[in-house]
Amino acid sequence: MISKPGRGGQHPTMDHVAAAAGVSRATVSRVINNAASVAPAIRETVQRAIASTGYVPNVAARSLVTRRSDSVALVISEPDRPDDHSFLNRIFTDPYFGRVTAGATGALRPHDVHLVVMPAEPSDHHQVVRYLRQGHVDGVLLISSNEHDPLPAQVHALGIPVVLSSRPPGPLPVSYVDVDQVAGAELAAARLLSLGRRRLATINGPLDIPAGSQRLDGFRSYLRDRGVDGVPAVTGDFTRAGGEAAARVLLAADPAIDALFVASDLMAEGALRAVQDHGRRVPEDIAVVGFDDSSVALECRPPLTTVRQPVEEMAAEMAALLMAHIENPSRSPRSVIFQPSLVIRDSA
Amino acid sequence: MISKPGRGGQHPTMDHVAAAAGVSRATVSRVINNAASVAPAIRETVQRAIASTGYVPNVAARSLVTRRSDSVALVISEPDRPDDHSFLNRIFTDPYFGRVTAGATGALRPHDVHLVVMPAEPSDHHQVVRYLRQGHVDGVLLISSNEHDPLPAQVHALGIPVVLSSRPPGPLPVSYVDVDQVAGAELAAARLLSLGRRRLATINGPLDIPAGSQRLDGFRSYLRDRGVDGVPAVTGDFTRAGGEAAARVLLAADPAIDALFVASDLMAEGALRAVQDHGRRVPEDIAVVGFDDSSVALECRPPLTTVRQPVEEMAAEMAALLMAHIENPSRSPRSVIFQPSLVIRDSA
DNA sequence: CTGAAAGCGCTTACAG
DNA sequence: CTGAAAGCGCTTACAG
Numbered sequence: 001m002i003s004k005p006g007r008g009g010q011h012p013t014m015d016h017v018a019a020a021a022g023v024s025r026a027t028v029s030r031v032i033n034n035a036a037s038v039a040p041a042i043r044e045t046v047q048r049a050i051a052s053t054g055y056v057p058n059v060a061a062r063s064l065v066t067r068r069s070d071s072v073a074l075v076i077s078e079p080d081r082p083d084d085h086s087f088l089n090r091i092f093t094d095p096y097f098g099r100v101t102a103g104a105t106g107a108l109r110p111h112d113v114h115l116v117v118m119p120a121e122p123s124d125h126h127q128v129v130r131y132l133r134q135g136h137v138d139g140v141l142l143i144s145s146n147e148h149d150p151l152p153a154q155v156h157a158l159g160i161p162v163v164l165s166s167r168p169p170g171p172l173p174v175s176y177v178d179v180d181q182v183a184g185a186e187l188a189a190a191r192l193l194s195l196g197r198r199r200l201a202t203i204n205g206p207l208d209i210p211a212g213s214q215r216l217d218g219f220r221s222y223l224r225d226r227g228v229d230g231v232p233a234v235t236g237d238f239t240r241a242g243g244e245a246a247a248r249v250l251l252a253a254d255p256a257i258d259a260l261f262v263a264s265d266l267m268a269e270g271a272l273r274a275v276q277d278h279g280r281r282v283p284e285d286i287a288v289v290g291f292d293d294s295s296v297a298l299e300c301r302p303p304l305t306t307v308r309q310p311v312e313e314m315a316a317e318m319a320a321l322l323m324a325h326i327e328n329p330s331r332s333p334r335s336v337i338f339q340p341s342l343v344i345r346d347s348a
Numbered sequence: 349m350i351s352k353p354g355r356g357g358q359h360p361t362m363d364h365v366a367a368a369a370g371v372s373r374a375t376v377s378r379v380i381n382n383a384a385s386v387a388p389a390i391r392e393t394v395q396r397a398i399a400s401t402g403y404v405p406n407v408a409a410r411s412l413v414t415r416r417s418d419s420v421a422l423v424i425s426e427p428d429r430p431d432d433h434s435f436l437n438r439i440f441t442d443p444y445f446g447r448v449t450a451g452a453t454g455a456l457r458p459h460d461v462h463l464v465v466m467p468a469e470p471s472d473h474h475q476v477v478r479y480l481r482q483g484h485v486d487g488v489l490l491i492s493s494n495e496h497d498p499l500p501a502q503v504h505a506l507g508i509p510v511v512l513s514s515r516p517p518g519p520l521p522v523s524y525v526d527v528d529q530v531a532g533a534e535l536a537a538a539r540l541l542s543l544g545r546r547r548l549a550t551i552n553g554p555l556d557i558p559a560g561s562q563r564l565d566g567f568r569s570y571l572r573d574r575g576v577d578g579v580p581a582v583t584g585d586f587t588r589a590g591g592e593a594a595a596r597v598l599l600a601a602d603p604a605i606d607a608l609f610v611a612s613d614l615m616a617e618g619a620l621r622a623v624q625d626h627g628r629r630v631p632e633d634i635a636v637v638g639f640d641d642s643s644v645a646l647e648c649r650p651p652l653t654t655v656r657q658p659v660e661e662m663a664a665e666m667a668a669l670l671m672a673h674i675e676n677p678s679r680s681p682r683s684v685i686f687q688p689s690l691v692i693r694d695s696a
Numbered sequence: 697c698t699g700a701a702a703g704c705g706c707t708t709a710c711a712g
Numbered sequence: 713c714t715g716a717a718a719g720c721g722c723t724t725a726c727a728g
Contacts, residue, residue: 011483013704013705013706014705014706015705023714023715024714024715024716025705025706025707025715025716026707026708026714026715026716026717027713027714027715029706029707029708030707030708030713030714033707037713037714038713038714039713039714042713042714056478056481056482056483057482057705057706058412058482058483058704058705058706059482059483059484059706060408060409060411060412060415060417060483060704060705060706061408061412061704061705061706061707061720062705062706062707063408063411063706063720064406064408064409064412064704064705064706064707064719064720064721064722065705065706065707065708065719065720066706066707066720067408067720069408071464071484086450086454086660088449088450088451088453088454089446089447089450089643089660091450092446092447092449092450092453093443093446093447093450093643094446095441098437098440098441098442098446099437099440099441101436101440101465102434102436102437102439102440102441103436105436105440105465105467106436114464114466114479114484115464115465116419116462116463116464117449117453117463117465118462119453130404131462133404134404134405134406134407135404135406135407135408136407136419136462240647269647273649295437295441299588299617301621312434312437361720361721361722362721362722363721371698371699372698372699372700373699373700373721373722373723374698374699374700374701374723374724375697375698375699377722377723377724378697378698378723378724381723385697385698386697386698387697387698390697390698405721405722406720406721406722407722408720408721408722409704409720409721409722409723410721410722410723411704411722412703412704412705412706412720412721412722412723413703413704413721413722413723413724414704414722414723415704
């Protein structure tokens with residue numbers, strides 16, 4: 001007894017089907033893989049045999065020879081935080097990552113490729129790399145925003161197809177998808193200016209991640225070019241609580257600000273609260289523009305005017321690029337940059 | 349320096365390691381799988397050979413003989429909705445499913461088992477079943493709340509180990525994890541009564557799912573036993589918008605209600621808005637109790653008093669049960685019921 | 697404690 | 713268009 005029979009009885013193998021159809025195993029394989037060269041009559045016989053035996057291919061055996069697993073990893077590489085009670089919880093309840101997962105899943109489905117979602121704190125990197133090396137997946141979608149994250153380079157060194165969610169830190173010949181961060185910040189600045197606001201402030205994301213620094217730079221330099229200088233900025237951590245705290249700091253320093261650009265909707269939701277707790281109305285006293293157009297923008301009171309980032313589409317594009325690289329490993333890396341747009345609601 | 353296996357380059361196999369270590373392939377296999385019977389000196393030699401060759405086992409080959417994939421599916425079976433612009437989006441940004449995913453991922457990690465997350469609308473059932481039959485995974489965690497969902501029975505019929513997130517509809521010999529829904533509703537009712545409220549109302553979940561009907565029944569019968577009858581109820585769909593709409597209906601019917609039990613925090617957040625839009629204060633005019641203790645409970649204004657359901661722990665327990673069933677397929681199915689608790693914050 | 701050998705269930709050149 | 717045969721890279725009874 002080499003191995004115990006499969007749960008629920010023996011599964012039929014390709015040999016059973018071949019016997020039932022009176023053909024060779026090779027022919028059954030060709031029918032299953034839609035090889036062109038099977039005679040219609042035989043194809044039909046085989047299909048009937050497949051149906052009658054209830055045959056389902058064994059994926060391990062197939063993978064062993066094709067060297068394809070038909071699955072792909074979505075690695076979400078995020079720094080851990082001192083106050084992180086639960087890293088996994090933060091990742092899996094974050095609306096941004098949720099949208100990414102939804103977009104990637106949807107795009108992969110027509111390819112019959114499945115997604116293994118792997119949140120990765122720095123301490124998990126080793127495990128992730130080992131997993132990828134073992135050939136569990138055909139490629140990886142790597143969500144990494146931190147400039148100093150070593151994972152993109154490590155994954156690339158594995159020689160496994162990979163697509164990043166933003167420009168790689170340093171010269172890595174790897175495909176990536178991004179949104180034009182600067183253009184997005186400019187859209188926000190222009191809106192606030194057009195509303196006649198001149199006492200602007202901003203809550204930016206962490207400066208060691210491009211989405212943080214580029215949105216800040218874009219916002220400030222657009223304003224500077226139009227004569228608005230010295231715009232105060234406080235750094236938040238892309239969480240609701242971080243946005244709320246940052247807004248308090250800003251309000252304490254200058255209670256008279258009349259406009260606020262917040263680098264994410266989640267932070268904007270927190271900021272809205274701080275502003276309102278401070279007794280100021282939105283948008284009458286302070287106009288607020290967020291970034292992302294995630295579902296929280298609609299849940300805010302008032303509904304948030306925000307810079308829309310088509311996250312699901314971007315994730316779908318990442319998946320499409322990855323599939324192309326898997327299909328053709330010598331394909332040149334390329335980047336796809338999405339243009340953001342302004343969604344005007346009630347907050348500005 | 350280990351030579352990296354370039355694109356198209358050969359990964360070393362077990363034979364390479366065996367040759368490098370001067371032993372047989374079988375011995376290398378034993379070292380890798382921690383078989384007890386390897387002499388320490390040989391074990392060490394083999395380990396050095398593994399390191400120097402950069403060998404990593406091929407998982408497909410291993411799976412083919414062990415019949416284990418070391419991954420598990422998390423199937424989230426949900427009805428689609430007429431107004432569902434994006435099913436995937438709804439699933440992946442739902443805080444409840446996020447907590448489930450986090451809990452399961454964390455519990456599986458020590459087993460070195462990975463999670464394939466599969467949202468499944470009714471139209472996807474066929475695909476899901478096929479995926480499971482192909483042996484991609486060793487077992488399935490099935491999140492299904494709808495009483496008429498055929499998937500639990502279908503998956504069970506596959507003979508693959510499965511653990512459900514609630515009592516199966518009908519007599520299915522399958523393990524499941526649940527929270528004591530009735531006890532939770534009673535906790536809410538008792539709290540509201542203890543606050544002196546007598547004009548109570550409730551927003552319940554869909555009645556064709558146990559979490560919907562049991563919370564409603566538990567709430568009403570607890571009150572009835574204490575002389576409070578005819579409590580109005582409106583059904584919501586467990587979304588924020590659904591809760592808001594339901595609260596409006598309730599308020600229109602009886603503007604004088606002084607307490608509200610809402611069957612999920614997400615719906616409670618919506619209800620809070622409707623109540624406040626209606627010019628009524630929480631908790632002064634209307635006390636509100638939610639259900640779940642998800643992160644949104646803390647984000648509400650005021651922070652929500654709610655019935656805590658330890659979702660992450662429950663998901664971890666599901667994972668533990670599943671691993672046990674995989675390890676020992678003849679293990680008897682069992683159910684594990686968690687007791688809810690009341691978390692008192694500001695809304696009641 | 698270790699090795700030779702069989703076998704897991706497929707796919708795919710290679711002939712015919 | 714079809715089949716016989718080799719081979720993918722492992723694990724594991726079986727002998728020694």
